[in-house]
Amino acid sequence: MTEEPQRPAAHREPQQARSVATLARVLRAAEEIASTSGLEAMTIAGVAKRASVAVGTIYRRFQDKDQLISALTERMLERREEYVAERLRAADPSLPGVMDAYAHALLQSFADDSSVFPELLRRRGTRSLERGARTITELHRLLLEAAAPYTEQIRRSDRQAALDTTARAILGACFHNSVRPDAATDETARHRYADELGDMAIAYLLTPDRHRDTET
Numbered sequence: 001m002t003e004e005p006q007r008p009a010a011h012r013e014p015q016q017a018r019s020v021a022t023l024a025r026v027l028r029a030a031e032e033i034a035s036t037s038g039l040e041a042m043t044i045a046g047v048a049k050r051a052s053v054a055v056g057t058i059y060r061r062f063q064d065k066d067q068l069i070s071a072l073t074e075r076m077l078e079r080r081e082e083y084v085a086e087r088l089r090a091a092d093p094s095l096p097g098v099m100d101a102y103a104h105a106l107l108q109s110f111a112d113d114s115s116v117f118p119e120l121l122r123r124r125g126t127r128s129l130e131r132g133a134r135t136i137t138e139l140h141r142l143l144l145e146a147a148a149p150y151t152e153q154i155r156r157s158d159r160q161a162a163l164d165t166t167a168r169a170i171l172g173a174c175f176h177n178s179v180r181p182d183a184a185t186d187e188t189a190r191h192r193y194a195d196e197l198g199d200m201a202i203a204y205l206l207t208p209d210r211h212r213d214t215e216t
Contacts (some may be wrong), residue, residue, distance in 0.1 A: 025051045026058055030072050039069065070131075077135040080109040084139055088146040095205065101196035102143050104168050107194045110178040136171065143167045155208045164195035166201045173197055 012117045029050035033042045044065060048055045084105040091101030147163055156162035177193065 003144075012119070022053060022057065023056055023061060026061070026068075027072055027075050030068060031076070032176055034072065044068065073131055081135055081138050081142075083109050085142050088142055091146060093149075094124075095147060095153050096198065098143070098146045098150065098203050099166070099170075099201040099205070100195070102146070102167075103174075103197035103201065104194040106139070106170055106174040107177065107197070111190055137138045139171060140164070140167045154205045155204065157209045162205055166205060170197050170201060177192060 026047060030042060030047045033046055035048060044058050045055055048058050062071065081207070087101045087105035088098065091097045144163055151159050154162055
């Protein structure tokens, strides 16, 4: 029987407060370098210098650069999940309010560090794709949870399928914006684009199906 390839081991999680702070500084330094110079230019030595720690300190936590990148991906995805959840909790208690909050939160989360985030998710040889898929699942769940009190307002024949389509469409639009050369990056353009995404979502959810089987 063919054995499945082993996944890279997770990095060692710190136990003491001082070690937690050091790890946070290392990941922040890695993110800064990757955002300004790209992942290929990021090295363990460069991260150590930026974080003001010894190279050995990083190697005691991470086996290699790929493992450091995996940890950086985890950090950035967790931050996005938390941000979207927070914005949805603060949304206006209505279906339009939830859709607007979702669109604005996703667009903002992709806009942060946009130069490195798509590169992290595309990178092979790490667990980035698997971790990215888990985040997409979580973002989908967050929308369904936030919209649950208002599903009776949806006029599509299959309300859950309609919410699923809406989540996919907004997520895809926000990711696409982050990788296109003419992305809406300034605050005004980003706000307008998010408003448009929210409007499209509501227009779709409140419009009955165009094709339905009817009895004659």
